[in-house]
Amino acid sequence: MISIGIDLGGTNIKAALVHKNKGFIHTTSIPTNAEMGKKYVFDRIAMAVNDLMEQHDEKPIGIGMGLPGMVSMNRKIVKNPPNLPGWEVERVAEEVGSRTNLNCVIENDANLAALGSARFGAGKNLDSFIMITLGTGVGGGIIFENKIYRGTTGKAGELGHVIIDYHGPLSNSNTRGGIEAYLGQRFLSRFAADTIRQNTDNPLYEQFHRDFSKLEPVDLYHSAREGNELAIQILRKTGEKLGYALVNYIHILDINKIIVSGGVAKAGEFILGPAKETASKLLMPPFVEGFEIIYENLGNDAALLGAASLAFEEL
Amino acid sequence: MISIGIDLGGTNIKAALVHKNKGFIHTTSIPTNAEMGKKYVFDRIAMAVNDLMEQHDEKPIGIGMGLPGMVSMNRKIVKNPPNLPGWEVERVAEEVGSRTNLNCVIENDANLAALGSARFGAGKNLDSFIMITLGTGVGGGIIFENKIYRGTTGKAGELGHVIIDYHGPLSNSNTRGGIEAYLGQRFLSRFAADTIRQNTDNPLYEQFHRDFSKLEPVDLYHSAREGNELAIQILRKTGEKLGYALVNYIHILDINKIIVSGGVAKAGEFILGPAKETASKLLMPPFVEGFEIIYENLGNDAALLGAASLAFEEL
Numbered sequence: 122m123i124s125i126g127i128d129l130g131g132t133n134i135k136a137a138l139v140h141k142n143k144g145f146i147h148t149t150s151i152p153t154n155a156e157m158g159k160k161y162v163f164d165r166i167a168m169a170v171n172d173l174m175e176q177h178d179e180k181p182i183g184i185g186m187g188l189p190g191m192v193s194m195n196r197k198i199v200k201n202p203p204n205l206p207g208w209e210v211e212r213v214a215e216e217v218g219s220r221t222n223l224n225c226v227i228e229n230d231a232n233l234a235a236l237g238s239a240r241f242g243a244g245k246n247l248d249s250f251i252m253i254t255l256g257t258g259v260g261g262g263i264i265f266e267n268k269i270y271r272g273t274t275g276k277a278g279e280l281g282h283v284i285i286d287y288h289g290p291l292s293n294s295n296t297r298g299g300i301e302a303y304l305g306q307r308f309l310s311r312f313a314a315d316t317i318r319q320n321t322d323n324p325l326y327e328q329f330h331r332d333f334s335k336l337e338p339v340d341l342y343h344s345a346r347e348g349n350e351l352a353i354q355i356l357r358k359t360g361e362k363l364g365y366a367l368v369n370y371i372h373i374l375d376i377n378k379i380i381v382s383g384g385v386a387k388a389g390e391f392i393l394g395p396a397k398e399t400a401s402k403l404l405m406p407p408f409v410e411g412f413e414i415i416y417e418n419l420g421n422d423a424a425l426l427g428a429a430s431l432a433f434e435e436l
Numbered sequence: 437m438i439s440i441g442i443d444l445g446g447t448n449i450k451a452a453l454v455h456k457n458k459g460f461i462h463t464t465s466i467p468t469n470a471e472m473g474k475k476y477v478f479d480r481i482a483m484a485v486n487d488l489m490e491q492h493d494e495k496p497i498g499i500g501m502g503l504p505g506m507v508s509m510n511r512k513i514v515k516n517p518p519n520l521p522g523w524e525v526e527r528v529a530e531e532v533g534s535r536t537n538l539n540c541v542i543e544n545d546a547n548l549a550a551l552g553s554a555r556f557g558a559g560k561n562l563d564s565f566i567m568i569t570l571g572t573g574v575g576g577g578i579i580f581e582n583k584i585y586r587g588t589t590g591k592a593g594e595l596g597h598v599i600i601d602y603h604g605p606l607s608n609s610n611t612r613g614g615i616e617a618y619l620g621q622r623f624l625s626r627f628a629a630d631t632i633r634q635n636t637d638n639p640l641y642e643q644f645h646r647d648f649s650k651l652e653p654v655d656l657y658h659s660a661r662e663g664n665e666l667a668i669q670i671l672r673k674t675g676e677k678l679g680y681a682l683v684n685y686i687h688i689l690d691i692n693k694i695i696v697s698g699g700v701a702k703a704g705e706f707i708l709g710p711a712k713e714t715a716s717k718l719l720m721p722p723f724v725e726g727f728e729i730i731y732e733n734l735g736n737d738a739a740l741l742g743a744a745s746l747a748f749e750e751l
Contacts, residue, residue, distance in 0.1 A: 375587020
């Protein structure tokens with residue numbers, strides 16, 4: 122059985138022909154050109170789908186598509202997706218379906234990344250887990266008993282906006298001291314720059330003091346690997362913050378398998394080690410047994426594979 | 437259809453004959469005498485059950501029982517319940533069942549309070565809600581799509597141990613800055629005493645300065661009603677803390693109907709008003725629509741009615 126997965130972002134439309142067991146058959150990626158407006162984007166998606174279908178004889182059972190923003194409970198309509206200018210309440214499944222003669226379901230991309238991990242990645246052998254994506258922002262998806270936990274309106278798992286310090290810094294929402302304000306890429310870079318500025322004898326100061334805006338989490342990671350104690354300390358403090366957030370997720374959900382994905386997570390043990398240590402200390406004892414943090418290797422493919430999986434499961 | 441609900445606490449065994457639609461038929465309460473050991477307590481429970489059955493001709497379909505502590509996924513075994521000395525891993529359903537010739541299921545008492553509210557209380561018309569109990573400690577239960585959300589091991593909803601300030605005070609767990617450390621009765625009283633000590637011209641200072649251990653949340657409530665600004669301010673700050681915790685629950689679970697129960701909640705609008713105001717400001721906008729905080733009037737009866745409801749639904 123094959124389906125088509127689409128990952129619609131503000132920059133690129135990624136699409137793939139996916140086999141239910143074997144995974145990717147063909148993939149393609151074209152620029153979204155979101156500024157051309159939504160009709161143009163729907164046409165582009167249909168074009169990508171038709172391109173893929175020409176690559177393969179078997180007819181796909183349908184299309185699953187991930188996109189940012191809030192998706193209706195019937196998985197057909199999106200509301201005000203960020204990074205897609207001019208989109209309001211859009212009947213996306215219908216627009217794509219009518220252009221391709223295939224049934225289409227849509228879902229929030231963070232939820233689909235979790236589903237992709239559950240079907241093809243690090244979550245394959247887990248019935249329930251929490252996926253946290255550490256990128257520009259901090260997003261999340263919850264898999265409970267093998268299905269996406271969507272909450273009452275499809276918006277569950279806003280893990281980046283879980284408060285760990287109510288008098289903490291602002292991030293990209295109304296929330297203050299949310300975990301995104303510490304682990305979002307921009308916030309981590311700023312925290313690192315502030316710390317490095319106070320340590321003018323550190324090699325990172327020499328490297329970045331002319332333009333700290335060039336400092337990215339990956340630079341910290343490389344420095345940490347080379348034994349730079351300041352970089353290790355910055356990443357440790359960041360990991361501790363993640364640990365506090367994990368305590369909150371686990372105490373509420375009683376799910377203690379954590380899958381971590383995204384660019385910032387590439388700092389690996391320098392962040393995840395302190396996160397695990399901190400959470401293990403603060404969790405109520407019964408939650409510690411079996412508590413694990415697992416790194417997801419699928420990267421951006423997780424959402425694409427999750428989109429295709431959604432088609433298998435919902436169409 | 438009738439069942440028997442039991443609420444086993446460290447101090448009292450409460451039991452009730454409950455009609456599925458009409459609620460309580462008969463209730464009884466006897467001291468637990470927990471210090472006499474578990475066999476004695478099981479015998480006491482059986483005695484209470486038999487007393488109740490003599491009051492009524494119709495045979496109950498079975499027993500649902502709430503108790504503190506962690507209950508196994510099959511709802512038969514409890515592990516290390518607090519306030520019941522000498523209890524370890526106990527096959528409670530079996531012990532009670534064999535003594536009464538009735539089937540028995542057990543569940544954590546906070547979860548059953550939520551179920552009781554769902555079937556007989558403020559939650560009756562809600563498919564999903566979060567119940568938070570503000571008493572000596574802060575407990576919680578989650579109703580999702582008309583059922584108790586139990587998580588992966590039956591321990592979900594440890595709402596009192598959700599961090600709102602990672603460098604905040606300790607409470608009764610490993611967690612630091614958890615909401616229980618602000619809203620638990622003892623902690624609230626201590627915070628109030630500290631504040632009143634700095635305001636020697638306030639009537640509350642006059643009333644309690646000889647022995648601040650006598651100060652209880654209810655005293656703050658009464659003072660607030662009489663217009664004591666300091667009492668109002670203490671309760672407002674406490675309510676704000678609750679608001680931060682609500683943001684965390686709602687962002688994770690996407691459930692924005694909150695039912696509040698327990699002694700501290702009796703301070704009513706003085707706590708719940710600021711909680712609602714604070715959370716409304718910090719929630720991501722899509723979660724604000726329909727966000728409600730509702731006071732549960734059932735009090736301790738919620739857990740007892742929930743226990744009986746569990747029997748109707750699981751036996």
